[in-house]
Amino acid sequence: MILTIKDLTKQYHLKNNDITVLENICLTVNEHEVIAILGTSGCGKSTLLSIISSLLNYDSGTIKYKDHFNYGYMLQKDMLLPYLTVKENCLLGLRIKKQINEEKLKQLDDLLIKYHLKNYEDSYPDNLSGGMRQRVALIRTILLDPDLYLLDEPFSALDYQNKKMLLNDIKKLIDEKHQSMIIVTHDVNEAISLANRIIILSNKPAHIIKEITLDNPDIDYLTLVESYIKDEV
Ligand SMILES: Nc1ncnc2c1ncn2[C@@H]1O[C@H](COP(=O)(O)OP(=O)(O)OP(=O)(O)O)[C@@H](O)[C@H]1O
Ligand SMILES: [Mg+2]
Missing domain, CATH: 3.40.50.300 (P-loop containing nucleotide triphosphate hydrolases)
Structure with a gap:
């Protein structure tokens, strides 16, 4: 349960x-x-x-x-922080939990490539489409590896x-x-x-x-x- x-x-x-x-x-x-x-x-x-x-x-x-x-919660509003880059937004949950390590950074890299965001990793959320923002929020949630x-x-x-x-x-x-x-x-x-x-x-x-x-x-x-x-x- x-x-x-x-x-x-x-x-x-x-x-x-x-x-x-x-x-x-x-x-x-x-x-x-x-x-x-x-x-x-x-x-x-x-x-x-x-x-x-x-x-x-x-x-x-x-x-x-x-x-x-x-748990990993992806809210209805994507809640990306406008002053953090795509990469930093993806890592935010892990940063709060102090769980950033080499393995997670590699997983992030793979996910950014897979979800067509690698070229945008240093961009800010305001420059992304709604669908791209959702993919960033999803990566952030996946990286937490929640139950x-x-x-x-x-x-x-x-x-x-x-x-x-x-x-x-x-x-x-x-x-x-x-x-x-x-x-x-x-x-x-x-x-x-x-x-x-x-x-x-x-x-x-x-x-x-x-x-x-x-x-x-x-x-x-x-x-x-x-x-x-x-x-x-
Ligand atoms: N902070 C709040 N204060 C007062 N009423 C609220 C608050 N948040 C939500 N509500 C009301 O509670 C009800 C449920 O809102 P909720 O956002 O949970 O609905 P939802 O099922 O997720 O809707 P949607 O499918 O549009 O996302 C709505 O009538 C909304 O107006
Ligand atoms: Mg809702």
Whole structure:
């Protein structure tokens, strides 16, 4: 088990009222498991990832993590620092953890080449396209070698070819290292091609309307998932 969430509720406290965003969310993430989260814009997906990564607090419920839990969070906004170069941005997470070494620098170099960023390693984020920025943020996350990837719409700015390449890469990486992932996406095909399990959230306050385990090759999951989200996403 990587983590277990029980009856999680989250409210945002506004000036004149409180809004409940997440309600009674229960979710277990196992070792070597990919979970895709689908749900309407504004339903609370990013809020959930930020709570899991402890960036946000919650109002009630419990979250239990495995010992020495270590995550890599790629936020929906890429959060690149404008005054650091591409290379420095990629190394930021490792620098904070004091984990930069020869092996990591070699891995960085390989990733920069593979993701067509080598010529831009000394450029600043303002000079990059949205898709390039996402690839920098993804490299930063991969270098952390986390037990759990938290990816919030990581491929939204990428073209079809790059998206396909990155999807395959991440899949391979996770398989090799037996890591786990929670990915937020609006793309049902992407969710089906990556995930072992799909979680569909309802709109405000978000609760889990359906959990689908993708373990039967004879089932048409696209039609099944779409039947649940047609009124929601
Ligand atoms: N800091 C905040 N204060 C008040 N309300 C907030 C805050 N952050 C988010 N919200 C509200 O909480 C709800 C959920 O936001 P969240 O960003 O988690 O949605 P989401 O599912 O990730 O949406 P999208 O698919 O558009 O990224 C939204 O209605 C949003 O307006
Ligand atoms: Mg979001």
